[in-house]
Amino acid sequence: MASTILLMYSHGVSIAYAVLGIIGQRPSYGYDLKKDYDLYYGKQKPLAFGQVYATLSRLLRDKKIATQGAIEPSKGPERRLYAITELGRNDLETWLTTPEEQRPDTQTVLFTKVVTAILLEKEPDVYLDAQRGAHIQRMRELTTLRRESDSLSERLTADYALFHLEADLRWMDVTLGRLKPLAKEIRRER
């Protein structure tokens, strides 16, 4: 259950732009890139080397980055220095200043379960109570993690998840208080 909740919130950072941003500060080797990424974003979920090079080759293909200096084919890709291109910098700038699409779909699973429970004449409040318990449990874990962490980035990441879980909980509380009229509405439409 907790892992489902984690998944719901792990869409967060777009790896490609995070990587582009790191290269945007100064040219970087693949290995250093991974280290920087893990430091800023990946303490809990480090980037695999495979992901690093897949991301780099995509960025190279799209001409958002370029390799610098002579390429020694004998050496592995980690010996190449990657630098951002003009195109890459413009793209990064656009990404940074464009508001994110809202994600209205995050609640559909919860909502679908409630409606399905009503349709099957089961008790949606039993499901919502259980979901509520799982959410708070996850919030407790994140709160402990945040309290014990001395990294501000890590704490802010935990806060982000906590506020989103809280928003779900508020929706569940409101829904719990409106189950009867909801059931009526759904049965009328059937």
Added chain:
Amino acid sequence: MSDSDHLLEARDVKKAFGATPALRGATLAVARGEILAIMGPSGSGKSTLLHCMAGIVEPDSGEVWFDGRRLDTLDEAGRSRLRRTSFGFVFQFGQLVPELTAEDNVALPLLLNRASRKKAYTVARSWFPRLGIENLERQRTGEMSGGQGQRVAIARALAIEPQVLFADEPTGALDSLASEHVMELLVTISRKQGTTVVIVTHDARIAAYADREVMVRDGRANIARSRAEAAL
């Protein structure tokens, strides 16, 4: 007899205000040293349950046990003594005397417990650095921000080293950052002192500081499902 693991217990507690039933049989046990959050919709009876457990409100029926003794059958003098010596209280607002300085406010419960003036003020002042409000000792609490006031309120509640700290929406009037600071202090100090905490809150982020949460619905307390049960 009360279970020795449980410092505080409500058993089938009922309470009505006139025709309004506030508690319809609430049962709840709090372990020694536990930090428990009570949640639930507005008007469900959370505050009434807290008041019954703290001996502020007398239940119509049912039992309240504290430290192996019946609390609800004590007379008002007995309950008042218990509240003064064994319980600390933090509410959303209103428990500080606004015209008094912060240190006067913190010293007050110690003086009421017959500590000498010198002792009361020494103890009171020792709380200010612990709560990050040193330099506010001489400020009137009526002239403080909400967050500063709540820290003084926590100092006041904890200064007598209570066995139980009862908190009702202690961060209800604070923004997220100030709430976090207040909860952080409250939880850290309570854990260090082994104080049992019962905290009523609407805020799930506040409840997440607790070891466990209980939902009150329609005057009844439901033990929230554990994660294992929820996964079934």
